[in-house]
Amino acid sequence: MFTNDYKYTLLSTLRNKRLIGWLMIFPIVLSILFKVTFSGIYDKQVSFDPVPAAIVEDEPNEAFSSVIDSVSKGENRLLDVTYTNEEEALELLDKGDVFGVIYTSDIKLTVNGTGIEQTILKSFTDRYLVTEKLLNETAAKHPEKLPDVIASMSEDITVIEQDRLSQGNPDVYITYMYNLIAMVAVCSSVTGLSTVTETQADFSALGARKCISPTPKLINILAVLCSSWTVTAVCMMISVTFLAFVLKINFGTRLPLVYLGALMGGMTGVSMGFTIGSLVKGSYEKKNTAAMIVSLFFSFMSGLMLGDMKYIVQDHIPWFNLINPAAVISDSFYFLNIDEGYERFISRLIIMVIMIIVFTLTGFIFTRRKRYASI
Amino acid sequence: MEQTVVKIENLVKRYNDLIALDHLDLTIKEGEVYGLLGPNGSGKTTTMNCLLSLLTFDKGNIEIFGKPMSPTAYDIKKDIGVIMQNVAVYDELTVRENIDYFCGLYIRDKQERRRCVDEAIEFVGLEDFTKFYPKKLSGGLLRRLNIACGIAHKPKLILLDEPTVAVDPQSRNKILEGILQLNKNGATIIYTSHYMEEVEQICTRIAIMDKGRKIAEGTKDELKHMVKNTDTITVEMNDLPDSVLGQLKEMPHVYSVTYEDGKLVAACSGGKHNLIRILEVLQKNDLSFGRVYSEQPTLNDVFLEITGKALRDKED
Numbered sequence: 251m252f253t254n255d256y257k258y259t260l261l262s263t264l265r266n267k268r269l270i271g272w273l274m275i276f277p278i279v280l281s282i283l284f285k286v287t288f289s290g291i292y293d294k295q296v297s298f299d300p301v302p303a304a305i306v307e308d309e310p311n312e313a314f315s316s317v318i319d320s321v322s323k324g325e326n327r328l329l330d331v332t333y334t335n336e337e338e339a340l341e342l343l344d345k346g347d348v349f350g351v352i353y354t355s356d357i358k359l360t361v362n363g364t365g366i367e368q369t370i371l372k373s374f375t376d377r378y379l380v381t382e383k384l385l386n387e388t389a390a391k392h393p394e395k396l397p398d399v400i401a402s403m404s405e406d407i408t409v410i411e412q413d414r415l416s417q418g419n420p421d422v423y424i425t426y427m428y429n430l431i432a433m434v435a436v437c438s439s440v441t442g443l444s445t446v447t448e449t450q451a452d453f454s455a456l457g458a459r460k461c462i463s464p465t466p467k468l469i470n471i472l473a474v475l476c477s478s479w480t481v482t483a484v485c486m487m488i489s490v491t492f493l494a495f496v497l498k499i500n501f502g503t504r505l506p507l508v509y510l511g512a513l514m515g516g517m518t519g520v521s522m523g524f525t526i527g528s529l530v531k532g533s534y535e536k537k538n539t540a541a542m543i544v545s546l547f548f549s550f551m552s553g554l555m556l557g558d559m560k561y562i563v564q565d566h567i568p569w570f571n572l573i574n575p576a577a578v579i580s581d582s583f584y585f586l587n588i589d590e591g592y593e594r595f596i597s598r599l600i601i602m603v604i605m606i607i608v609f610t611l612t613g614f615i616f617t618r619r620k621r622y623a624s625i
Numbered sequence: 626m627e628q629t630v631v632k633i634e635n636l637v638k639r640y641n642d643l644i645a646l647d648h649l650d651l652t653i654k655e656g657e658v659y660g661l662l663g664p665n666g667s668g669k670t671t672t673m674n675c676l677l678s679l680l681t682f683d684k685g686n687i688e689i690f691g692k693p694m695s696p697t698a699y700d701i702k703k704d705i706g707v708i709m710q711n712v713a714v715y716d717e718l719t720v721r722e723n724i725d726y727f728c729g730l731y732i733r734d735k736q737e738r739r740r741c742v743d744e745a746i747e748f749v750g751l752e753d754f755t756k757f758y759p760k761k762l763s764g765g766l767l768r769r770l771n772i773a774c775g776i777a778h779k780p781k782l783i784l785l786d787e788p789t790v791a792v793d794p795q796s797r798n799k800i801l802e803g804i805l806q807l808n809k810n811g812a813t814i815i816y817t818s819h820y821m822e823e824v825e826q827i828c829t830r831i832a833i834m835d836k837g838r839k840i841a842e843g844t845k846d847e848l849k850h851m852v853k854n855t856d857t858i859t860v861e862m863n864d865l866p867d868s869v870l871g872q873l874k875e876m877p878h879v880y881s882v883t884y885e886d887g888k889l890v891a892a893c894s895g896g897k898h899n900l901i902r903i904l905e906v907l908q909k910n911d912l913s914f915g916r917v918y919s920e921q922p923t924l925n926d927v928f929l930e931i932t933g934k935a936l937r938d939k940e941d
Contacts (some may be wrong), residue, residue, distance in 0.1 A: 251729065251730065251733060252727065254725075254729035254730075254733075255726075255729065255730070258715070258726040258729070259720060261717070261718065261722065262715045262716075262718050263716035265718075266717055278883075333885050376704055432939070451679045455709045455710075455711040455712065455713035456710060456715070457680060457712045458713065459707065459709060459713040459727065459774070459775075460730065461696075462677045462678075462701040462705065463702060463704060463730035463731060464680065464699040464700075464703040464731060465730045465731075466697075466699070466732070467696075468714070536894070553740070571937040587840060603652055620678070620696030620697065621678055621679065621680060621681045621696055622679060622681065623640075623680070623681055623682070624640060625674055625679060625680060
């Protein structure tokens with residue numbers, strides 16, 4: 251019974267042009283737009299040009315100078331630095347000869363605009379400031395270990411450079427593509443609504459017809475849910491394939507894991523839709539609107555629309571990023587992108603699995619009712 | 626002895642302050658075509674939904690095939706077919722796929738299912754439309770598909786809830802013939818409608834419902850015997866003097882005479898040759914007349930007699 255139920259609900263969903271259009275055409279069109287809009291930035295990224303920066307040595311800072319030296323030398327250097335005074339540095343900044351001015355006294359960064367280069371400079375100074383604290387603490391408590399820490403810090407900063415050079419992944423362009431996949435995954439919650447609308451007697455004649463059949467309701471619900479999962483998974487796979495092989499987006503050597511993340515993300519979105527559909531009473535339009543509002547809210551809070559939002563949330567309510575499906579999905583890609591190892595990626599996959607289970611169980615609980623007060 | 630297929634006892638269903646079903650009792654025997662007739666809002670569909678265990682109810686018992694009906698009574702459900710008032714099919718599946726899908730909710734065996742689907746398609750006459758999507762079908766064909774989806778698994782009890790709403794006369798006749806054929810094939814039918822002609826045409830027994838209550842029950846003839854009116858005679862004529870109208874009112878078996886818009890309408894109760902006697906009075910008074918016709922009482926008259934209102938007050 252399940253096989254037949256699953257087969258036809260899958261067929262019906264696959265033939266739903268509006269849904270497939272939303273799940274597949276939307277990310278493809280948007281990714282093409284991204285490609286066209288950001289291709290200039292991408293070219294800059296892949297050309298690995300060092301970022302021009304002016305260094306104002308208003309106070310001697312040997313540790314910082316040694317770090318600057320280590321990242322501004324060699325063939326694949328991160329920075330192209332000019333040592334100068336403040337006045338000239340600001341003039342260079344105004345002229346656009348440098349993208350930022352770094353003061354050695356308090357590692358303050360002044361930039362004149364926003365962009366990839368400015369982001370790299372900010373990341374660099376932020377990373378240094380975090381490490382500097384460690385340096386000072388080590389100097390005070392374990393001076394004998396200071397050379398090791400400096401060496402380690404230099405390695406850390408080189409990682410920024412290496413990440414950029416070898417994997418080419420922390421660039422904003424790729425991040426936009428990851429965010430796009432995450433947003434589509436979350437918005438596939440709309441697909442999950444059908445699990446409710448097609449199985450509830452108080453919602454549709456179709457649901458009523460299923461409820462009066464001898465096929466247990468659980469099987470009916472599971473069949474629709476599985477077909478929604480399948481369709482979303484297929485659409486996510488096609489979207490990632492399109493990005494990787496048609497738009498030639500460089501996902502590095504971890505493409506299979508990008509597929510896995512997209513698959514899990516899609517399933518999370520569908521399950522979330524199932525829960526929303528089961529909790530929100532009323533018409534399909536009402537459920538659909540609720541699903542879209544929740545999806546967009548989660549997307550917004552995870553920074554899929556406003557880059558800094560995730561960090562604001564992380565500062566004030568860090569736990570929210572662990573229960574926000576959009577944040578978890580985008581984080582999985584982000585960690586896959588920047589981490590050498592897989593620990594954080596796997597942790598996000600586990601959270602997604604937990605979310606799928608929780609959402610699905612919640613949906614079942616609220617739709618398991620077999621008799622209705624009114625139809 | 627005929628088996629009882631459906632037994633509803635003392636069924637009460639309330640929607641807040643509104644009583645949708647008011648201590649309803651129904652007993653339907655095997656092989657019957659049982660009609661539930663009543664105006665919109667009389668409780669017909671609510672009765673069906675309670676019977677199918679889709680709706681909760683406040684009081685009462687429901688038994689189907691001698692067993693208590695419940696949402697998990699799958700052994701009962703497998704022998705029930707339902708044709709809903711609203712068409713319930715997948716827009717993205719073809720005619721054949723839709724029938725196969727719904728049949729698959731009842732029958733696992735693929736070969737048996739294929740045979741059932743073929744027979745259902747033939748039964749409703751959709752052989753030429755098997756690859757059509759529902760949106761490409763006319764209203765009548767769509768209704769036939771809806772019926773095929775409900776009966777493909779060869780149920781022993783078939784519930785039809787206003788299956789001919791918004792259907793053209795040709796398709797309506799085809800549907801009604803089909804229902805009688807299903808009954809001939811051994812299925813017990815419960816048919817709800819507010820079209821009294823349809824109910825009169827196909828039902829072997831009829832319950833008339835109003836405000837959630839069964840106000841009358843019986844065969845078509847039994848119900849018609851409940852009314853005082855046995856025949857209504859209409860005579861079209863240009864003029865009718867009051868004196869003649871008075872004579873007509875004095876006639877035996879004539880209990881109501883009116884003359885409006887050139888039509889003399891006499892309602893008779895019992896007696897024989899009423900028409901001839903009325904015409905004799907008119908002839909004696911040297912009055913000429915046009916068309917003359919006599920009508921037997923309808924279920925609407927029964928409803929009117931019992932409730933004081935027409936069955937089709939709210940006709941759509």
